Amino acid sequence: MTKYNFFAGPAILPKQVMAKAAESVIEMGDMGLSILEISHRSKEVVEIMENAVSLTKELLGIGDDFEVLFLSGGASSQFYMSAMNMLGENETAGYVDTGAWSTKAIKEANAFGNVQVLSSSSDKNFSYIPKGYDIPSDLKYLHVTSNNTIFGTQFQDFPDSQVPLICDASSDIFSRPLDMSKFGILYAGAQKNLGPAGVTLAIVNKEFLKKQARETPTMLDYNTHVKKASAFNTPPVFPIYVSMLTLEWIKANGGLSGMAQRNAEKAKILYDEIDRNSMFKGTAAAEDRSLMNVCFLPVNEDHTAAFIEKCAEAGCVGVKGHRSVGGFRASIYNAMPKEGVETLVEVMKSFESAHA
Amino acid sequence: MTKYNFFAGPAILPKQVMAKAAESVIEMGDMGLSILEISHRSKEVVEIMENAVSLTKELLGIGDDFEVLFLSGGASSQFYMSAMNMLGENETAGYVDTGAWSTKAIKEANAFGNVQVLSSSSDKNFSYIPKGYDIPSDLKYLHVTSNNTIFGTQFQDFPDSQVPLICDASSDIFSRPLDMSKFGILYAGAQKNLGPAGVTLAIVNKEFLKKQARETPTMLDYNTHVKKASAFNTPPVFPIYVSMLTLEWIKANGGLSGMAQRNAEKAKILYDEIDRNSMFKGTAAAEDRSLMNVCFLPVNEDHTAAFIEKCAEAGCVGVKGHRSVGGFRASIYNAMPKEGVETLVEVMKSFESAHA
Numbered sequence: 217m218t219k220y221n222f223f224a225g226p227a228i229l230p231k232q233v234m235a236k237a238a239e240s241v242i243e244m245g246d247m248g249l250s251i252l253e254i255s256h257r258s259k260e261v262v263e264i265m266e267n268a269v270s271l272t273k274e275l276l277g278i279g280d281d282f283e284v285l286f287l288s289g290g291a292s293s294q295f296y297m298s299a300m301n302m303l304g305e306n307e308t309a310g311y312v313d314t315g316a317w318s319t320k321a322i323k324e325a326n327a328f329g330n331v332q333v334l335s336s337s338s339d340k341n342f343s344y345i346p347k348g349y350d351i352p353s354d355l356k357y358l359h360v361t362s363n364n365t366i367f368g369t370q371f372q373d374f375p376d377s378q379v380p381l382i383c384d385a386s387s388d389i390f391s392r393p394l395d396m397s398k399f400g401i402l403y404a405g406a407q408k409n410l411g412p413a414g415v416t417l418a419i420v421n422k423e424f425l426k427k428q429a430r431e432t433p434t435m436l437d438y439n440t441h442v443k444k445a446s447a448f449n450t451p452p453v454f455p456i457y458v459s460m461l462t463l464e465w466i467k468a469n470g471g472l473s474g475m476a477q478r479n480a481e482k483a484k485i486l487y488d489e490i491d492r493n494s495m496f497k498g499t500a501a502a503e504d505r506s507l508m509n510v511c512f513l514p515v516n517e518d519h520t521a522a523f524i525e526k527c528a529e530a531g532c533v534g535v536k537g538h539r540s541v542g543g544f545r546a547s548i549y550n551a552m553p554k555e556g557v558e559t560l561v562e563v564m565k566s567f568e569s570a571h572a
Numbered sequence: 573m574t575k576y577n578f579f580a581g582p583a584i585l586p587k588q589v590m591a592k593a594a595e596s597v598i599e600m601g602d603m604g605l606s607i608l609e610i611s612h613r614s615k616e617v618v619e620i621m622e623n624a625v626s627l628t629k630e631l632l633g634i635g636d637d638f639e640v641l642f643l644s645g646g647a648s649s650q651f652y653m654s655a656m657n658m659l660g661e662n663e664t665a666g667y668v669d670t671g672a673w674s675t676k677a678i679k680e681a682n683a684f685g686n687v688q689v690l691s692s693s694s695d696k697n698f699s700y701i702p703k704g705y706d707i708p709s710d711l712k713y714l715h716v717t718s719n720n721t722i723f724g725t726q727f728q729d730f731p732d733s734q735v736p737l738i739c740d741a742s743s744d745i746f747s748r749p750l751d752m753s754k755f756g757i758l759y760a761g762a763q764k765n766l767g768p769a770g771v772t773l774a775i776v777n778k779e780f781l782k783k784q785a786r787e788t789p790t791m792l793d794y795n796t797h798v799k800k801a802s803a804f805n806t807p808p809v810f811p812i813y814v815s816m817l818t819l820e821w822i823k824a825n826g827g828l829s830g831m832a833q834r835n836a837e838k839a840k841i842l843y844d845e846i847d848r849n850s851m852f853k854g855t856a857a858a859e860d861r862s863l864m865n866v867c868f869l870p871v872n873e874d875h876t877a878a879f880i881e882k883c884a885e886a887g888c889v890g891v892k893g894h895r896s897v898g899g900f901r902a903s904i905y906n907a908m909p910k911e912g913v914e915t916l917v918e919v920m921k922s923f924e925s926a927h928a
Contacts, residue, residue, distance in 0.1 A: 217604070218604075219603070219604035219605055221605055221609050221610075223609070223610065223611045223614075224611070225611070225806065226608070226609055226610060226611055226612060226806065226809060227609060228609050229606070229608055229609050234597055234598060234606045234608060234609070235598065237597050237608065238594045238595075238597035238598045239594075241590055241593050241594035241597055242590065242591065242594045247575070248573070248574075248575035248887070248889075249575055249577055249889070250585070250590045252582070252585055252590055252593065252767075252768040252814060253577055253579070253582055253583060253584050253585050253590070253768070254577075254579065254582060255579045255580070255581070255582055255890065256582060256769065258579075288644040288645050288646070288649075288770065288808070289644050289645055289649075289791060289805075290644070290791075290805045290806055291805075292790075292791050292804070292805035293644075293645075293791050293805075295789075295791075296789035296790070296791060296792070300789070320790075323790070324789055324790060327787075327789065405805075405806060407806055411608075412608040412609070412809065412810050413612065413806045413807065413808050413809045413810070414644065414770045414771070414808030414809070414810060414811055415770070431683075433651075433652035433656070433680055433683065434648075434651075434652070434676075434679070434680060435645060435646075435648050435649050435651075435652060436652070448648070449645075449646045449647075449648035449649075449761075450581065450582065450646055450761060450763055450769045451769065451770075452644070452769055452770030452808065452811065453582060453768065453769045453770070454768050454769070454770060454810060454811070455770055455808065455810070455811075458608060531604070533604075533605070534611065
């Protein structure tokens with residue numbers, strides 16, 4: 217039986233990417249060596265890293281005004297690293313609080329400077345994206361979380377801000393085209409749309425980086441990694457390699473517009489069924505619904521376990537919701553085929569027939 | 573032709589480990605999903621992580637007085653993280669400078685407290701391990717680099733110290749039994765004896781950790797990772813998985829005594845040939861020679877490129893020396909079979925016959 221992986225992250229990757237990755241674990245090209253055992257200074261790995269950078273730039277449509285870094289430590293490390301680098305003791309940054317990950321970013325930034333939470337959707341369990349708040353023009357930056365994996369909300373448009381955005385795009389990077397001119401730093405843990413866990417993408421605007429706020433340990437200074445093309449220390453070679461393969465797959469499948477179109481189509485199929493089906497209800501405000509993480513509840517709470525069981529029987533795994541929201545969450549990242557969503561919708565329909 | 577991988581790191585791993593890893597990239601057990609796409613909260617990944625911790629404890633013979641953490645960021649991150657956590661502004665730590673990596677550790681620690689370099693072998697291009705220096709009993713800790721990948725030296729015995737050691741064991745962890753009672757923290761980037769690049773082992777003595785020196789960003793506090801069993805954030809699942817497979821291989825092959833015995837045998841074969849062969853000379857003081865990284869020079873410098881070419885023709889790759897030492901470096905970690913070393917020795921003998 218085909219398994220459809222709806223886990224929120226680490227998450228589904230394209231089958232072709234995994235097949236190629238497995239081959240290279242046995243032998244990288246015709247080197248006679250595995251990708252797991254070759255030097256990060258070898259020409260093969262240097263090419264992989266250069267290719268990953270240039271694909272990132274090509275897909276996002278950015279030029280030499282940005283540096284593309286492949287770091288480690290996850291978005292959780294970018295929460296403090298971005299503030300440590302960019303927020304001076306007497307400077308103020310704005311944060312929009314859209315849930316768990318934003319809240320953590322705010323906590324870490326507080327150690328470095330003044331943090332102003334411009335708006336929060338905590339009043340309604342983060343079920344919407346705040347709008348209509350003022351963005352002071354003297355902020356050092358404005359921090360946003362583009363997609364909220366736990367709560368199933370997503371910025372459809374980014375705030376109209378005079379100050380650069382720092383954006384945690386961990387769960388929707390490469391899912392749609394972005395106007396990169398808005399961003400000072402865009403960072404993302406790989407383990408949703410980009411690759412396996414273990415590498416973190418940071419795209420840094422060079423002009424913005426000139427406004428660095430303090431000295432840091434060598435490894436925590438973005439400039440260290442800029443100067444050494446992400447190889448100041450031994451980078452996480454295999455996670456970067458799989459990310460490169462995924463970027464090639466994205467390019468071959470219509471780039472970010474292609475991804476956006478398919479993602480919109482898949483999300484519509486699922487949200488339409490949630491709205492139609494008498495057994496389920498969505499949790500996020502309709503206009504802020506995430507195209508990546510679709511959160512929904514059973515109308516009858518007693519049905520939770522039974523529905524998850526029916527999903528599993530049909531090969532749909534990972535649909536249990538996060539404890540902060542409950543119910544169900546179907547993560548339908550780039551690599552989720554339309555058939556996966558259709559299979560889930562069939563289960564929803566059968567569930568309604570059986571219980572309504 | 574069989575390729576023998578003598579690269580210093582990322583480095584050779586057991587063939588069986590890579591075969592199993594490749595299988596799991598296609599499908600993890602009978603889950604129908606790849607190891608690259610499954611949640612770090614899944615029972616399968618939780619078991620992998622628990623297994624990696626318990627194998628580490630079993631192989632090193634440590635109990636509940638130590639915490640075993642799988643982090644990211646490499647030893648380069650442990651340079652500052654260990655000092656940030658453990659060295660107060662008014663405290664003093666001792667460092668032994670045995671070359672490039674020690675030097676970097678010293679540089680990073682300087683930002684946090686008083687650093688006393690107790691001894692250095694910089695006077696002879698780090699070709700020996702300093703001995704006979706005093707270790708003040710009021711130091712917070714003593715930092716050593718157990719094996720020096722670049723210079724081919726290794727502590728055969730650790731200093732007799734009243735204060736806990738912090739040890740960078742990146743390039744010889746799991747190559748021999750250790751008296752772990754000496755260590756406050758032992759850390760190691762995985763990419764030599766443990767696994768692929770992208771995960772960092774930190775073994776922390778609980779009593780020592782109680783003497784933490786300051787508050788840090790959440791991700792940089794060892795306690796964060798202790799409390800969440802290395803899963804506070806999404807850990808680098810695949811590098812940890814491959815590390816677990818390697819630890820299983822070590823256990824199945826005689827544990828650390830088995831490794832030590834084979835490593836001593838392999839190193840003896842190679843050093844004996846260096847000492848015998850009229851074309852080559854060793855670089856490290858005989859009593860401090862590393863069993864992991866064997867550095868040697870051609871007697872005639874003009875022979876460098878020709879010898880490397882002969883090595884490559886015989887399938888021995890990665891024997892070029894680091895620019896700080898020149899000549900040749902054969903890294904013969906745990907996974908290097910004796911046949912690899914014998915093949916290299918044959919090339920050395922033929923080279924002598926052809927040129928002497």
